[in-house]
Amino acid sequence: MEIYETESEIGKRKSWLLSLIVIVLVGIGVLVVLQVAALAVAPYLFNISIEEIMGLMTGDYSPANGRMAMFFVQGIGSGIGFWVAAYVIIRFIDKANLHWNIQMQRFTAKGAGLILLITLGGMLFNGLLVYWNSQLILPEFMSGVELWMKEMEAQLMELTLYLTDFQSIPELLMGVLVIGVLAGIGEEVFFRGLIQPKMHLYTGNGHAGVWLTAFIFSAIHFQFYGFLPRLFLGGMFGYLYYYSGSLTYPILAHIANNTITVIMVYASNQGMIDFDMESTDTVYYPAALGGLLVLMVGIFYFKKTNKPYGELEQGV
Numbered sequence: 001m002e003i004y005e006t007e008s009e010i011g012k013r014k015s016w017l018l019s020l021i022v023i024v025l026v027g028i029g030v031l032v033v034l035q036v037a038a039l040a041v042a043p044y045l046f047n048i049s050i051e052e053i054m055g056l057m058t059g060d061y062s063p064a065n066g067r068m069a070m071f072f073v074q075g076i077g078s079g080i081g082f083w084v085a086a087y088v089i090i091r092f093i094d095k096a097n098l099h100w101n102i103q104m105q106r107f108t109a110k111g112a113g114l115i116l117l118i119t120l121g122g123m124l125f126n127g128l129l130v131y132w133n134s135q136l137i138l139p140e141f142m143s144g145v146e147l148w149m150k151e152m153e154a155q156l157m158e159l160t161l162y163l164t165d166f167q168s169i170p171e172l173l174m175g176v177l178v179i180g181v182l183a184g185i186g187e188e189v190f191f192r193g194l195i196q197p198k199m200h201l202y203t204g205n206g207h208a209g210v211w212l213t214a215f216i217f218s219a220i221h222f223q224f225y226g227f228l229p230r231l232f233l234g235g236m237f238g239y240l241y242y243y244s245g246s247l248t249y250p251i252l253a254h255i256a257n258n259t260i261t262v263i264m265v266y267a268s269n270q271g272m273i274d275f276d277m278e279s280t281d282t283v284y285y286p287a288a289l290g291g292l293l294v295l296m297v298g299i300f301y302f303k304k305t306n307k308p309y310g311e312l313e314q315g316v
Contacts, residue, residue, distance in 0.1 A: 001206065003103060003245055004197035006096035016202045023089055023194070030085040035077030042069045059155070061162050067171055070163060071178045079182025082190040090194060098193060098247070106246035111306065115240065115249050118298035119256045122236050124291025126229045131283035133228040149224040156223055164265045175262050184255035191217045191234070192241045192250050200242075210238035233257065239299060244306040 010019050043049055046065040053073065056066045063069070090096045138146040163179075166172040191213055200209030214234030218227050237250035268275035 001245055002192075002197035002200060002209075002241055003099050004096055004193075004201075005099065006094045008093070008095045011094040011096060011198075013201055016198075019094075019198065022093060023198075026089055026093070027082075027085040027190070030088060031077060031081040034081040034084065035073060038073040038076035042072050045069075045072065056162075057159070059158065067163060067165075067167070068174060071171075071174045075178035075182045079178060079186040082186035086186075086190040086194045103246040103248060106244060106306070107248040111244070111249060111302070112252060114298055114302045114305075115253050116256055118236070118240070118295055118302065119253045119260075121291040121294030121296075121298055122233065122253075123257060123260065124287050125289075125295055126232060127291075128283050128285070128288035129229040129232050130226070133225055136225065153223060153225045164262065165269060166266050172262070172266050175266075176259050179262050180255050180259035183258055184251055187217070188237065188247060188251045188254050192237055193247050196238055196241065206242050210242055211235055214238055236295070236299075240302070243299075243303040246306075 009015060010022065039050055039053060042053060046069040048063050048065050048069050052060075052063040052066065053069055056063065056070055090098065164175060166175060195216060196209050196213040198209075199212040200206050203209055203212065214231050214237075217234035218230035221230060223230070233254075237253055240249040240253055241247055264273065264275045267273045
């Protein structure tokens, strides 16, 4: 079970609406402040103007140091931003204790090995969800919304392809740091460490807490044609925390998932493997079903070998 011990009034079930409003306001505020700070510093670090950085977001990828500058802004504004937002809320508003000493004690090498196996299985199965999600067709009366969704998806994919078109080892390492490590830590602390135990408390059901958090996690990325696979990942990460009582496991899984993807893109660009991040036209069912089997067996064994942490009152 998630570890989130607080006696603060705002952290109690009766204050759920106020608590969620505070999370939204603090979260947005911290992300905006850090992104503005990163934008102010980036020109001095990468010899690029703010206008050029803003141009990168609208499709002008001509600046020489644009990729590194964008990674810097993204790393500070999002990866570190989510961690700082969670810290402010947990430490100063909820005055909560995540008992990191206990969470770290629950991390084992055996558990880490299981996490990597579960992550690989999840990635294989997620290929099927990517395919299903790409086949989404809205009713005729929503054709305008569907067109807008596809245009936004195309813009985001274009930016993603630019960011992952690594031209050097330093760019690859920066990609791993920002997309893998910082995103993995920041997003897991915010969504699984902060949001999930609150949703568990508010609904009175651990499974509802996992999936409500996964829904928010997926929706906040604003990628409609990636909603289902990201929802699945959020659920997978959520159960790793719910069954173990240690955030270290979903953090490791998130880092592994993102880092493996980044390395595969780089290897594909170098001609070492055949991997097309844009391709959603086909799916290899044996791999997807095999991945699902590995995932289910891994989760079952992971749950069996991790006793829930239930000694502390959770947020009451």
